Amino acid sequence: MARSDTDSWDLASSVGATATMVAAARAIASAEPDPLINDPYAAALVRAVGLEFFTKLVDGEITLDGELAAGAELMTGVMAVRTKFFDDFFRSATNAGIRQAVILASGLDSRAYRLPWPQGTVVYEIDQPQVIDAKTATMAQIGASPTAERRTVAVDLRDDWPAALRAAGFDPTAPSAWSAEGLLAYLPPDAQDRLFDNITALSAPGSRLATEFHPDIAANLRERGNAMSEQWRQHGLDLDLANLWYAGERNSVAEYLTDSGWSVTARLRPELFAEYGRVFPSGEQAASQRNSQAIVAIRN
Numbered sequence: 265m266a267r268s269d270t271d272s273w274d275l276a277s278s279v280g281a282t283a284t285m286v287a288a289a290r291a292i293a294s295a296e297p298d299p300l301i302n303d304p305y306a307a308a309l310v311r312a313v314g315l316e317f318f319t320k321l322v323d324g325e326i327t328l329d330g331e332l333a334a335g336a337e338l339m340t341g342v343m344a345v346r347t348k349f350f351d352d353f354f355r356s357a358t359n360a361g362i363r364q365a366v367i368l369a370s371g372l373d374s375r376a377y378r379l380p381w382p383q384g385t386v387v388y389e390i391d392q393p394q395v396i397d398a399k400t401a402t403m404a405q406i407g408a409s410p411t412a413e414r415r416t417v418a419v420d421l422r423d424d425w426p427a428a429l430r431a432a433g434f435d436p437t438a439p440s441a442w443s444a445e446g447l448l449a450y451l452p453p454d455a456q457d458r459l460f461d462n463i464t465a466l467s468a469p470g471s472r473l474a475t476e477f478h479p480d481i482a483a484n485l486r487e488r489g490n491a492m493s494e495q496w497r498q499h500g501l502d503l504d505l506a507n508l509w510y511a512g513e514r515n516s517v518a519e520y521l522t523d524s525g526w527s528v529t530a531r532l533r534p535e536l537f538a539e540y541g542r543v544f545p546s547g548e549q550a551a552s553q554r555n556s557q558a559i560v561a562i563r564n
């Protein structure tokens with residue numbers, strides 16, 4: 265179904281199902297030999313959603329072949345690197361003394377339960393209400409406890425989320441660490457700019473921000489999205505990725521943040537792979553992701 269300005273979802277539908285998709289990739293990446301990441305909650309979180317395709321994937325009950333296998337392998341590798349990138353970002357931010365973190369579009373991210381947050385750290389998670397509620401319930405059911413003070417902010421990121429975040433106790437006068445992981449493509453281009461305007465307004469000097477930017481999303485990923493959705497449909501999963509992403513030109517995040525008063529470092533995805541001792545795949549499926557940038561910014 266096409267996107268609308270007020271659409272909503274749970275973890276089994278629309279944009280919400282993409283949170284389940286990437287959690288499945290984290291579960292699979294965590295179970296690999298010599299894994300780059302360890303997300304011990306991802307598989308249980310995926311099973312609780314109940315989308316059969318992803319449950320069977322994490323339980324090893326589906327064998328993929330051909331293009332679909334190559335696509336799944338690519339996604340698992342990319343998600344492992346992406347997860348480590350954001351994990352390292354938060355570790356570095358807290359090592360620098362930051363004690364409030366904001367995970368935007370938190371989905372099934374389990375960082376509030378698995379990272380070694382220093383005493384006194386508050387982790388805010390923002391996502392749509394059904395997503396927040398489902399994760400909170402599953403984590404409680406499996407007996408997982410947050411490793412920081414976890415505060416959930418159930419709000420749409422197209423609404424007045426800064427007010428909701430402040431109401432939850434966020435202190436804009438203290439430095440903060442922000443992640444926008446797997447989010448930008450699901451916002452229209454102008455909403456992406458507004459998101460960063462809001463973050464900038466809430467960020468005291470020394471605050472940090474990590475995100476990823478995919479310059480080729482409009483052109484290439486739409487085609488890839490269609491191809492992936494078609495293959496998934498053959499396994500009974502109806503998730504129309506290309507229709508969930510917003511096409512159209514968007515501002516370069518690195519430039520936008522620089523102009524907004526941040527010092528920005530951007531690394532291309534293949535560089536990040538190399539840094540973590542992995543080789544970025546050379547196949548055609550990976551081509552559209554070759555120019556993706558992993559961005560860390562520090563507020564001046």
Ligand SMILES: C[S@@+](CC[C@H](N)C(=O)[O-])C[C@H]1O[C@@H](n2cnc3c(N)ncnc32)[C@H](O)[C@@H]1O
Nearest residue numbers: 282283369370371391392420421422445446450
């Ligand atoms: C691909 S998932 C990424 C989830 C998580 N960041 C991760 O990497 O595991 C996209 C997430 O963005 C959230 N999202 C997208 N648009 C949103 C919006 N307008 N308001 C709140 N959440 C949104 C979805 O609910 C979903 O959890």
